[in-house]
Amino acid sequence: MQTAEGVAVLVEEAAAATRYLCAGAHLDEEFARKVVEEIEDEHHRAYAPTFGINIMLVHQHARQALQRVADRDTGLVVCLLVSLALQPALTLVMWVLMVFISGPPAGLDPRPARLRHPVSGQQGGGQVRVVVGAVVRLLIALAAMAIVAEFAPILPWPLVWIHGLVPDLIIGYPLLVLIPWIITWQERSSAWHIVSKRLTSRGFATGYPNGVPEGPITDGNITVYSGYSPFIGSGVELDSWSTTTRLNATRDLVGDIPPQREPWTVPVTAGELVEGLVAQLSELGQETTDSADGIAGLTVTEKLFVDGTVVRQNAVRLSGLTKAVLPDENSTPEYWIPEEIVRRYRGYHRGPIRHCLRSQVAAWGADLVLSVFLQVTVSGGTLYLESTTFLLPPVKEAYRVADSVVDAPAPEVSYLPADRAGGDDSVLGAQSVAAGFLALVSSPVRLYRALRAPARRRKRNSELLQAIKSDLTFDYGARLSLRDLASGPNYRNYFQRVDVARISRQIHLRTLDFVATTLVERDIDVSELLERRTAVYNSGVLMTGGAMHGTIVAGQGNTVIEQVPTDERAKKKK
Template identity: 30%
Template sequence: MPATPENLRHQAGPVPGDATRYLCAAAWLDRRFRAELIEELVEQSFRIPAPSPGTDLVRVLHEALTARRWEAWTGAACLLVLAAGFPLFGVAAGTATVLLVLLLGVAGGLGVDRMDHRLGLEVERLVIAPRSPRRTGRGSGLVAGLGQVLAVGVLLTAAIAYVMEGELDDLDPELLAGVWYALVELLLLWLAAAVLRYRIRRRLTAFGDVGATPVPPPRPHGARAAWLYARLREQQSGPELLYRRQAPLVGLGRAGRTWRMTFELRPSGERAAQGRAPEPIDAHVLYRTIAQRIRALAEDPRYPEDPLRGLSVTDRVFRPSLRGDDPAGWLGAMSGRAGDQVLLEPAWADLLSRTGHERLRHYLAVRVGSWQEEVVITVLVRATTRGGLLYLEWLPYVLEPVAQAYHVVDLLGRRSGPAHAANALGWAARRLGGDLGIAVGQLGAVRASRGRAARMRRRYRHLTRAGYAVDYAPRLSVRELGAGGEYQNIFQAHDVQRFLNTVAQRVFSAVGDELRARGYDSAAFEEQAQSITNVNNGGVQVVNSTVQGPVAGGAGANVNMTNGKGT
């Protein structure tokens, strides 16, 4: 095979789904994730959403609301079937069906929060709950599940009839008809659960890049949802972020190793010998130089597949979240549109750099997304020059990959409609009670959620009208909520370290070159930069001192003493 870029991509294999697709799948697979997502973005809609790099919040929220609505509709249909059994089929049939559903619900697990089993037999066997290889396929599972439901139904109905009549031999024709009516109701409930499973499987298949159907665009269901989607689109990508005292930086991920350096700005030996003062330098100059040098990493055409090609450098401002006035009067006031992007106005960036307000923190944000935006590195760089001192601050954050449990949609592959239908019928028969209990429970969940949202809106209006301060900061990040907490392979960890080291070295070289070009002595800066590099790479740096005895540094380092000698 010739070594061409096209063949290179072929050797790398198909591109898996990105973070947005997996989080959309999580809205269907994990009710806990869905409930917390809706609580943060819908019930407390007055809050400003946390940044979710590489993620479309509107898409994820739309899937969460759609999943909840579909289950609630199924629950309403099931309740309607159960309620209609009493006037149509009689009290005995209606009672028998309700008792049967309750029994199946207890056996099937009512109130289950996670629903990975909805993916079907092949995925559950491979990923979620490995089983014995003696397990049968889709068709036999359907027959076995349906047989279990019918057997339990017949036995329970017969037992009720025996208790009511005393004998099984002399069944009243009306009672026998009630038995069949109960089975008809059970069949309708089974079909309702199977339809929900079928629709969910087709929806989940669309979230894999190998899916047979494209993901439909988010179409808001009602005026309230349309307003919420528009608000999220406007606010999720702006440069002005909110912080609160307990959790100042929500949404950027896990904090890495930070460093800070401070040194005095002195003229270089050459400038001092000439009696010339160095040129003035401030934070605005340093930000501009750092941004230019880092952006050059994304412009190297020799490595078109490197994730650094997607590197971005923007301004970020963190501002207090406790305010007594509406956000419309202050949030976004320092920003402007540049095409499809919302960026900090240059005049505001310059003013923030020069004034250094303690409650308004201005950072240069360097962002690198890799592995289809599942691993996102964000570095906040801050520089100040006050009183002849230069202060440089480095705050790295890493958003780890989406939880592996949500990646199971990649295994669905291409499936035909009949295959989805057979799978849905089989699993609906096996777990009918649990499905019905969960679907009916969603009716109560939707009602409770809407009630909480309405109360929060009334409370917010009351607080603002009365002049009370409101905390607009987010409580959680959707992207962090769906993260798995660990890397999926060692290559991702190595890539993160490479990106951080690369950007750090470019920051050091940019600042050092700017100092030398303006006539400052850069020896102190270079010494601290080298020390930081050594420590971050697991080494030990000893500056202007002598160490007597052995020294060990780095992960797992140790010192062995043999005859007074260290090795």
């Protein structure tokens, strides 16, 4: 029996992934742009499954982050234009030099204890280094501006309005260095306040005392996909296996075969196996005293996967699937369709519409999402099983910075100083020097893109509507998964890897046990299935995509084959 505290922990774990993606929108400008483009530009295509993440809430934070960046860029462009009007030559030369003076971009975490040494990578003790680096950059900018101002008078009149070193520095240094620094400092302070106060575990719970509101459900019983892989949003492929079993009756090899036999019929159908597997795997997901080997949080769903280019084809339309998944051709496809339509496609093995039985577990606070997709097909007296396992890895470490912040009460709005938001004001100000130089250089392009975005979206929407009207193969499929985009490359804990291996094996073994038992009851030879079961029992999980690769081997005598990238092999040979 779960206590109130236990329920509270589960609610917090379910909201953690949403909170991390909201923080990512403030910490990673490119991710924020991807979120806004996916939500606002794809009015007619399906969204990839998000597995409980409220993408609308993430979109709100992404919008807020981009608006803050646009306000910063507006101020920087004003500084550039004023400086360009007064000192054209000095402004153009310094604009180019800023790229070399700025250095690598700094992260958004002003706490000295979290700073990393550029060589050793160790945390802590970097406050002095960051402040000294900022002072050096300010002095280099001053020296560069003085040199440019000294040689500027040799240029023709349209490029030089003001003559003299002192007037050039009095006008140019504040407009191109000091004011952009302060504007960037304010923008970064505002972003850090949101991350360190509103997006901590306590701050998020305070902002949503009744729990995170549910967003649109994009993970239903049908997925309209685009491109090669139908399992969009499920992460990287861990492993896959398949087995083929001839549905022949079991008979002794010794003795005579009866001269007359009954006409042979298929002893089991794909629908019967799928229905039984749903019951068996659902039972596995019930953690009760009667099911000691249960898997907490296991959900079993019958899903259809439909290629987005065939949704309006005649064959699909005549089957009734088009009307169910696309009631409005100018709108987004549906994510839930009647169950009888899904069951109708059990065992279907022709074309780009396929039925799969998905067993899914969200573990470690929805940080890991393990999905096992099973296709069951009976054709020509042969049973064909194919299982593919996908893992959605943990969210990037950089998006989790709020978890390391010591919670403390704070006002609703805070700009400066940063120490009110859990950081060191001098560090944040020092980091803003280099960030201000980079922002100043790119601000015209960023601001132009932001101002042009509404018109671009209207034009794109018009083009998509025209494509829908003139092309029956218009692709309604999902193309991008925001949760997948925010995923990191590695496990965060050794036991995450162990849990993934254990859960996937439990699902595979329960699947093979049920199928074998069903076939034995109908006098079918199951030797091939038993061999596959033995292989699954003794094998590890090998990730075939992404950066997380390795095996976990069970069983005596098994071996581990290390995967070595091609470039590393070449190094070893040398």
